[in-house]
Amino acid sequence: MNKYTTVFFLFVFISTSVIHSQKIQLNGDIQPASLIVGKCEQVDYIRFEQKIIRPDKEGNFILAFQKDSDGTRYIPFKLSNGKVKIVKIDLPARKYEQEKLILKTKYVSAPEKENERIKSERKLMRDAKDIIAKTDTAYFLSGFTIPIKGGRISSQFGTERIVNDVKKSTHWGLDIAIKKGTPVYAMSDGIVRLTGKNFYYSGNCIYIDHGLGLYSTYLHLSEILVKENQLVKKGQIIGKVGSTGRSTGPHLHWGVAWLDISIDPLSVLKINDSFILNSIGMKNLPE
Numbered sequence: 582m583n584k585y586t587t588v589f590f591l592f593v594f595i596s597t598s599v600i601h602s603q604k605i606q607l608n609g610d611i612q613p614a615s616l617i618v619g620k621c622e623q624v625d626y627i628r629f630e631q632k633i634i635r636p637d638k639e640g641n642f643i644l645a646f647q648k649d650s651d652g653t654r655y656i657p658f659k660l661s662n663g664k665v666k667i668v669k670i671d672l673p674a675r676k677y678e679q680e681k682l683i684l685k686t687k688y689v690s691a692p693e694k695e696n697e698r699i700k701s702e703r704k705l706m707r708d709a710k711d712i713i714a715k716t717d718t719a720y721f722l723s724g725f726t727i728p729i730k731g732g733r734i735s736s737q738f739g740t741e742r743i744v745n746d747v748k749k750s751t752h753w754g755l756d757i758a759i760k761k762g763t764p765v766y767a768m769s770d771g772i773v774r775l776t777g778k779n780f781y782y783s784g785n786c787i788y789i790d791h792g793l794g795l796y797s798t799y800l801h802l803s804e805i806l807v808k809e810n811q812l813v814k815k816g817q818i819i820g821k822v823g824s825t826g827r828s829t830g831p832h833l834h835w836g837v838a839w840l841d842i843s844i845d846p847l848s849v850l851k852i853n854d855s856f857i858l859n860s861i862g863m864k865n866l867p868e
């Protein structure tokens with residue numbers, strides 16, 4: 582190797598390492614209410630939809646758009662060298678299903694005597710979410726799995742619920758109808774932050790913190806098999822399907838959220854484990 586080729590190789594090495602250091606990689610379905618797992622280097626923070634997102638020490642971060650967002654977004658990544666890199670994302674509009682339900686009168690609006698109970702249950706859920714919002718360990722790097730084997734999807738994420746002919750609510754999770762007692766698995770590694778016992782709406786329920794603001798919920802269980810603050814592994818049995826709380830039959834309500842944004846649970850299954858663990862083949866967005 583002569584002097585000139587050495588200089589040439591040195592130049593290529595330096596220039597590629599500079600480009601590499603500012604690479605921003607996103608993995609997942611780029612659409613509303615979908616989990617996006619990102620990896621970057623030398624990024625101080627991301628300005629994302631009125632939030633400031635700080636990647637962890639390894640450059641991992643999570644993003645998710647609200648369910649009804651659409652149009653073009655320009656997302657500034659503030660680099661540690663003081664520069665700003667803008668990532669452009671075009672969001673398709675998503676359509677959601679409608680579902681008509683006839684419920685027993687007592688479930689349409691909660692009786693007044695239950696108000697205090699519902700209030701205290703909401704506080705427990707809020708407290709769990711406050712802890713989740715501060716967790717800076719990316720437990721979800723273990724990848725994702727479906728929390729139940731078999732069953733039938735009885736209500737999709739985002740379904741508009743029309744209860745006794747009145748538009749009542751949006752369904753913020755995925756319902757899988759299956760027989761009582763079916764094992765329920767943790768969708769990813771994480772820490773159990775809440776085990777709710779017979780909540781008025783959610784029945785027996787579990788909240789798992791997967792880190793960086795991502796969490797999953799499992800409602801209407803017949804049994805809870807984990808304890809608060811316990812570390813659980815992806816695919817570990819955490820409980821059993823039931824019909825506790827506001828439920829019309831045995832099913833698992835599986836919820837996923839990032840901070841205050843609800844995510845379509847099925848979108849987490851589109852994150853390929855090997856992408857996360859090896860950072861290979863991630864989608865590079867145009868600069």
Ligand SMILES: [Zn+2]
Nearest residue numbers: 754755756834
């Ligand atoms: Zn549900």
